[in-house]
Amino acid sequence: MTARVELVGLATAHRFAAGDDLATALLDAVASAGLELRDGDVVCVASKVVSLVEDALHPLPAGDPKDARRRLARDLAVRVVADTPGVLVVETPHGFVCANGGIDASNVPGDDVALLLPDDPDASADRLRRAIGERTGRRVGVIVTDTFGRPWRLGQTEVALGVAGTPALRDERGGTDLQGRTLEVTVAAIADEVAAAADLVRTKASGTPFVLVRGLPGGAAGTGRDLLRPAASDAFRAGGPTVAEHAVTSRRTIRRFLPEPVDHGVIEAAVRAATTAPAPHHARPWRFVRLTPPTRGRLLDAMAAQWRTDLAADGTDPAVIERRIARSDAVLRDAPELLAPFVVLDAAHDYPDTRRTIAERDLFMLSGGAALQNLQVVLAAHGLGTAWISSTAFCAPTVRDVLGLEPTWQPLGMLAVGHPAGQPPAREPADVADLLLER
Numbered sequence: 185m186t187a188r189v190e191l192v193g194l195a196t197a198h199r200f201a202a203g204d205d206l207a208t209a210l211l212d213a214v215a216s217a218g219l220e221l222r223d224g225d226v227v228c229v230a231s232k233v234v235s236l237v238e239d240a241l242h243p244l245p246a247g248d249p250k251d252a253r254r255r256l257a258r259d260l261a262v263r264v265v266a267d268t269p270g271v272l273v274v275e276t277p278h279g280f281v282c283a284n285g286g287i288d289a290s291n292v293p294g295d296d297v298a299l300l301l302p303d304d305p306d307a308s309a310d311r312l313r314r315a316i317g318e319r320t321g322r323r324v325g326v327i328v329t330d331t332f333g334r335p336w337r338l339g340q341t342e343v344a345l346g347v348a349g350t351p352a353l354r355d356e357r358g359g360t361d362l363q364g365r366t367l368e369v370t371v372a373a374i375a376d377e378v379a380a381a382a383d384l385v386r387t388k389a390s391g392t393p394f395v396l397v398r399g400l401p402g403g404a405a406g407t408g409r410d411l412l413r414p415a416a417s418d419a420f421r422a423g424g425p426t427v428a429e430h431a432v433t434s435r436r437t438i439r440r441f442l443p444e445p446v447d448h449g450v451i452e453a454a455v456r457a458a459t460t461a462p463a464p465h466h467a468r469p470w471r472f473v474r475l476t477p478p479t480r481g482r483l484l485d486a487m488a489a490q491w492r493t494d495l496a497a498d499g500t501d502p503a504v505i506e507r508r509i510a511r512s513d514a515v516l517r518d519a520p521e522l523l524a525p526f527v528v529l530d531a532a533h534d535y536p537d538t539r540r541t542i543a544e545r546d547l548f549m550l551s552g553g554a555a556l557q558n559l560q561v562v563l564a565a566h567g568l569g570t571a572w573i574s575s576t577a578f579c580a581p582t583v584r585d586v587l588g589l590e591p592t593w594q595p596l597g598m599l600a601v602g603h604p605a606g607q608p609p610a611r612e613p614a615d616v617a618d619l620l621l622e623r
């Protein structure tokens with residue numbers, strides 16, 4: 185079989201505006217190229233001119249236009265996929281995932297407006313297909329295309345936003361390869377491939393909104409929607425700087441847990457993540473003791489006894505003492521898992537004076553904090569809640585004694601871990617202006 189496809193760029197001097205008849209502009213461009221449409225032809229049309237004739241303009245918020253476009257893209261998006269200084273990738277209400285929500289600023293009438301993607305690119309494609317049919321009697325396919333960047337690969341390509349009268353996907357699953365093996369995953373995104381091929385015969389500045397594609401095999405007509413991957417099969421939904429940022433900022437302290445066991449594999453993954461925390465002198469000063477039930481009871485009893493002694497020596501009312509212990513117990517006694525985190529000071533440098541000795545110890549302890557944060561964030565990413573409770577830090581000798589640890593082990597508190605019984609509300613970030621200073 186010899187397959188041959190022909191691509192003809194159809195340039196036009198027409199400057200598109202709201203209300204223009206797209207079919208007329210297209211048929212004029214076809215005639216100017218000395219051609220006539222035939223049954224089976226596919227016309228690729230740039231979404232830009234579709235948006236212009238459909239008047240898909242939107243006022244930009246006030247301020248710097250570039251910044252305003254980003255804000256508008258965020259406002260109109262259903263999901264922010266990645267928000268970095270270099271690029272904002274969002275999911276549009278249509279389901280397209282693209283930079284700046286496909287919001288366009290070039291060739292728009294005025295600085296205070298932006299051009300959005302067509303409202304319903306499949307409907308736009310179908311309107312043009314039907315208008316061509318009425319005017320010429322020809323059965324053609326139409327693909328509304330736009331330029332999208334791609335993760336993992338440099339350079340942009342055209343993709344099919346709207347499709348009418350031509351296939352979107354070619355499903356080869358269930359067929360066989362040359363060796364007779366059954367194809368299990370092959371579904372060719374042919375509308376995207378046609379859209380990308382159309383860009384071979386034009387550049388952005390060539391004034392070529394239409395490309396005629398002749399010689400494509402036919403098949404059942406599809407739509408642009410057929411090309412949208414359902415969220416459930418999107419293995420890459422979680423990824424990129426925005427997700428890392430979200431993982432950190434969405435972690436909340438959880439103090440009540442469901443009575444479900446915690447997967448030990450997840451705890452190990454979280455401890456592995458903890459051990460990537462920064463630490464002084466390339467040390468690995470963190471330790472985590474997973475408390476088994478008998479040890480947990482003994483440790484909590486011993487810590488409560490020490491706490492009672494401390495609070496009584498402070499002159500605290502006995503009823504208040506018991507209330508405070510009960511509040512702490514409410515989190516720790518029934519938590520599905522208890523991890524006792526420590527920092528060991530073996531690798532800390534010795535200094536002859538107190539100032540530097542304390543600084544060195546503080547730095548090791550800070551590394552423990554970083555490790556615990558890693559641990560909590562990774563547990564949260566696996567749907568587990570944590571409460572970091574100070575307890576052990578106030579009775580280090582008792583803890584070391586019950587667990588049989590060396591004096592260089594510094595307890596960092598206790599971490600209760602479990603499946604959350606509820607989710608606290610999302611937290612408003614603090615105003616960094618008050619916290620990030622310049623001197």
Ligand SMILES: Cc1cc2nc3c(=O)[nH]c(=O)nc-3n(C[C@H](O)[C@H](O)[C@H](O)COP(=O)(O)O)c2cc1C
Nearest residue numbers: 435436437438439571572573574575596597608611
């Ligand atoms: C070093 C440290 C000790 C903490 N000790 C306790 C504690 O003893 N009891 C408690 O309920 N929460 C404790 N917390 C949790 C804080 O109360 C909690 O982080 C804070 O309320 C903010 O809530 P968030 O973690 O949801 O952002 C501790 C947190 C840290 C970092």
